[in-house]
Amino acid sequence: MAVDPLGLGGVWLRAAAGPERDDWLAQLRGGLPAGRAWRRVPLHIRDAELLGGLDLAASLREGRAIARDGLLLQAHAGVLLLPSVQRQAPHVLAHLHRVLDTGELPLEREGHAGARALSLAVVALDDRADDEDPQAGPCAPGLADRLALHIELGAAGLPAGTPWPPEAVAVARERLPAVAVPEALLRELCASAQALGVASLRAPLQALRVARAAAALDGAVVVHTRHAALALAWVLLPRATQWPAPEAKAETETETETEAAQAPSPEPHAREPHAPEAANVSPPDSPGIAADDPTDPAPEPAEALFDAARASLPAGLLAALAQRLAPAPGRGGARSATGRGGPAQRLSARGRPLGARRGRPDGLQRLSLIDTLRAAAPWQALRRREAPAAAAGPRVHVRPDDLHVTRRRQTPQATTLFVVDASGSSALHRLAEAKGAVELLLADCYVRRDRVALLAFRGTGAELLLPPTRSLARAKRSLAGLPGGGGTPLATALAQAGELLGALQRRGETPQLVLLTDGRANIAADGSPGRERAGSDALCAARRLRGCGAAALLIDTSPMPHPHARGVADAMGARYLPLPHAGAGELSRAVRGARPAAAALA
Structure with missing residues (x-):
């Protein structure tokens, strides 16, 4: 990292606050060139401090507009420390993504417009506790993908060894531009990334930079297998989503042996000699890199690259990787990134x-x-x-x-959208209970100043009978004229509900969806009848509705709990509540219990 900080982009360091992490940061700072900036990003930083802008006090004092540099510009050509990356605001991560991708910082604030060249390295400190989610990957995947090194200190962290002296790091930094990479190792790094299931195109390029920095630190002018193995261990393996199958490896070895037996033997001096290497400046017992050997063989096959990576890994890291890649038993869908509290009152x-x-x-x-x-x-x-x-x-x-x-x-405005299935005799039987639940909830809205909307679907379409309102008289008039019977266009109703929820969210409100249906869709999205296609369209619409991020509750109105309604609830990410014999009071209590925490605090 100290040899090529700007080229690597940075490091994702997962470690709890303590002496071990402080020692690692101190070694990194000591290996950087003298005078390099070292800035720390505080939590909840605002754009004015991060990006810079108008210095109001200086402008008032001088009588002209004076701009001031933000924290990002102050860290130019240096290191930006990002503590508690799991708690950083999304706008901070978005600005870092743009800087790392483009190498410049656009400034369009307070009458200023332009762009400043900016290059920096990011040290993202992930201090999540192990008991939070031991199998969780990076909490900010966009930033983690842009940082080359992923290191976890602790039991499966870096092995202890003699720190690199600053003089050796400075010599390696000067040698770095002259380090060459054989064509075969380039192909092996790309093949290794594919075998490990690494989908990002940045990872092989980052692994190449790490291998070149390791070779420069080792005193070599050509990247060898041991350097590529180190890059595989600390760049590709933390991003792995799978492990190469042993069967595929065995078949590859068999095919390689067969081709080697049929091919003519090479000439004794067919291999090119290695380029002369500089003096070895690595200290004894250096972690991860062997001593330089002038008789180092040519690059080996990809299987040997994996073997070399295993040898360079500390004990316990492969086990931790296997635990992270293994599916967790009993885990459901993706968890909400907003936490349990929801959007409370905000500035x-x-x-x-x-x-x-x-x-x-x-x-x-x-x-x-x-x-x-x-x-x-x-x-x-x-x-x-x-x-x-x-x-x-x-x-x-x-x-x-x-x-x-x-x-x-x-205070965010809370709105509950009722989507009522008014089709068929079963829905007609539950329609009176739905009307009573809405009326009971409206009475509570007078105290909490919440709003309620009603969307009914039957026949071949859906209709918004009650726009978001707090008027009890208007709600009663709309509910009294709600008809019933006909088909079940569930996909159309979910699509219209998603549009309404999106409009409410764009206005800064906190919507909640309550769907009363038996889940037995028989009208497709295009209005054609057919249960199979209608069910498929309903599930697709439910998955799209899940992307809105609104709290949802599905109340199964079937006489007995039905798997169709359960499937729609799972696709929506909604809480499933079968109420075969519940009245209006129980429906109202269930809706209030499923309300977001923010609406309950309003």
């Missing part, structure tokens, strides 16, 4: 004001001019005496500590 540019406090304005917090001037007023006489004579005049001296911002808090 917003609109909403109820919470008063002013010290801070810099940004997209969510606006400058409180009165409070800023009130904070700067007591210091004006002293600041005028300290100001140079050329700055005389009735100018107000404002400093960064004087800035105050107005905070506002907006």
Whole structure:
């Protein structure tokens, strides 16, 4: 990492906070060239501090627009430390993705437009506890894919060894541009990535850079098998999604032996001699790299590359990798990345004001001019005496500590969308209970200021009978005229529900879906009858609806729990609740129990 930090992009370091991680970071910082920037990204950093922008205090003092560099620009050509990467905001990761991909930082903020060249290395610190999810991969896969090295300290971490002296790292850094890579090793690295199921195209290129850095650190000018094995162990293996099948390896060895027996024997001096190598600067007992040997053989087959990688791995790492690749028993679908709390009350540019406090304005917090001037007023006489004579005049001296911002808090609007199956005699029997549940929930909405919408489907289509509203009288009028009978166009209803949920989410609301149906769709998405095609269309629409991320509850209205409704609930990622004999009160209690935590806190 210290030999080629900008070329590797960075390292994903999974380790708990402690002396071991601090020692690793200290060794890395000691191996970097003198004067390289080393910046740490705090949690919950805002774009104004991360990207830079208008320096308001300096602009007011000088009477002209003055820009200031953000944390990313301050880390140019250096290392950016990203602690607790699993808790970093998505906008921080998105900015890092763009910088690592393009090598520049676009600035289009507060009247400034342009781009600045920017190159840096990222050290992402993943300090998740092992008991959270021992089989979980990187929590930010986009960033992890852009960082070459994936290292886990601890029982399956790096072996202990003599640290590389800074002088040896500096010599390796100078030797790096002259290191050559044989064509055969390039093919073997790509074949190894394919055999391990690594789909990213970045991984083989990153493995190549790691192999060249290892060769430079080893004092070699040509990459050998041991260097490629090290790259395979610390770049490709952590990204592996499968392990090469032993049967395929055996067949490959058999075919290779057969071809070798039929081919004519090569000339004694057919191989090219190795290029001369520089003096070996590696310390004794170096981790992962053997001593340089002038009689090192030519690159070996890919199977030998795997064997060399196994030899260079510390004890326990392959077992940990196998545990991560093994399917976990009893695990369901993907977990929500938002956690159990849901979207609680959040800071917003609109909403109820919470008063002013010290801070810099940004997209969510606006400058409180009165409070800023009130904070700067007591210091004006002293600041005028300290100001140079050329700055005389009735100018107000404002400093960064004087800035105050107005905070506002907006409570997300909670909306429950009822999607009611009004088809057939069974649905007609449950229709009265659905009407009663909506009326009971509307009564609660007067206290929580929530809204309710009603979407009914029957025949060949779906209709929004009740747009989001808090009006109890309007809801009763819409429910009273709800007809029943006909086919079950479940796919059409789910598609319209997804559009409505998306519109509510775009307006900043927190929607919830309650679907009352038996799941027996018999009308396809195009309006044609047929249970098989209608069921397939309904499952496809349910999977698309799952992507909305809204909380969902499916209430099975069949006389007995039916697998069709269970399948639709699983495809939606919804909670399944069979209520064969429940009344309106029980339906209302079930809906309130499945509400998101944020709506319950509103």
